[in-house]
Amino acid sequence: MTALPREMTAIAITKPGGPDVLKPQRIAVPVPKDHEILIKVEAAGVNRPDVLQRQGGYPPPPGAPSTPGLEVAGKVVAGGASARRYKEGDAVLALVPGGGYAEYCAAAEDNALPIPEGLSMSEAGGIPETFFTVWTNVFERAGLKPNETFLVHGGSSGIGTSAIMMAHHLGARVFATAGSPEKCRACEKLGAERGIDYRAEDFVQIVKDATQGKGADVILDMVGGDYVGRNLAVAAMHGRIVNIAFLKGSKVEVDLLPIMLKRLILTGSTLRPRSVAEKAEIARALEAKVWPLLAEGKIRPQIYKTFPLAEAAEAHRLMESSAHVGKIMLVP
Structure with missing residues (x-):
């Protein structure tokens, strides 16, 4: 198993406010729970709920990380005792209740899906929340x-x-x-x-x-x-x-x-507060109905612009301007 660092860079909401309250900080690398996998993040999506959370209007659900970010793509680097589907090195995308704006992110294994062949990490990272x-x-x-x-x-x-x-x-x-x-x-x-x-x-x-x-x-x-x-x-x-x-x-x-x-x-409806089991049902339906369209290239996530993780504030400014067409992404 690959040795993991003890700390990582993540984006913190230092106080409710405008984009400038988003600051890189050093925090502990998450330890995956029994049913979770740990993903080395290669792309994280920026979404409107992240903006609301930054402004103080959409707190994370109980037990979720305070770090913003609801979708990621990357490689599996560790798994909890009950995680069985994915092994170290597998490329996955995942819907998460928080923690995406970081170098590593824990995700419920049932809320992760394999990345369809032919998609870049940025494209894959723009799939889950939307x-x-x-x-x-x-x-x-x-x-x-x-x-x-x-x-x-x-x-x-x-x-x-x-x-x-x-x-x-x-x-x-x-x-x-x-x-x-x-x-x-x-x-x-x-x-x-x-x-x-x-x-x-x-x-x-x-x-x-x-x-x-x-x-x-x-x-x-x-x-x-x-x-x-x-x-x-x-x-x-x-x-x-x-x-x-x-x-x-x-x-x-x-x-x-x-x-x-x-x-x-x-x-x-809202998505973020739903249980892991409810989100897992959605994941299974997507894998059956939509993943073939992705694999065949009939659907391709639209990526408008990608920012380094440290420039999360700029990504939020773009989101609030509504000048974009498609997804805004962060890359650690």
Whole structure:
């Protein structure tokens, strides 16, 4: 077994605040528990929940590391007594409840998956948080089926680009909102039938016109605010609307009558607080349904920019600017 260092560099949130509160610090290398593996991190994804945690609004669940970071890719360097699937040297990606912004990260073995052939470590590290989120919300909670119409807001984000690719290749008709004509064209290249510039166009009217008045069967929304009422307006009969974030606010005044008249489902979920067992079920579904698409090259994570681990603050500044299309990554 490879000798491991006792300490490593990790990014600490020194106090709630802006990106500059993220500082490299030396902390102990994690010791994997019975059911865990220890990963030498080669890439870690940056996500909106990391920004919320940095600002003091999204504390890690009990028992999770205070170090931010919800997804990693790298090589297995150690395993707990009950860890059986992976051996030292295996290349894996993993969904973690925290600890990703570091040189080493412990992960529940059941929440790790083998890296599909042909993907770089940066591409692999950009998969777990987004793909797990999309699968559980769009395909499990909302039950998106082939030939249904799917509308995703924030189409150029990490979640959005992943949702477009997965829905398109699993047979849905996809529409996506984004903040510029360039971002809309990027969404279309990934499989959206129409990118909708929310700054200049009305997504309700465009989706209704494109579907002969029917609307969207499934809507994935991370915006909230006035989008809540507009989602109810554009939803088809028996439509399912899933909220996973509220960038424009979670408190809204809205007419709920469309829920009754169109027999809609308005729901939502979070991923981070779920149990290892619940996340393991999502992992198994992804391995069965989506991993073949990755292995065949039909889906490829969209990496916008990679930063050294020590420049986590710059990565957060880019995330908050919303200038990116796809994933922002950190590399130790």
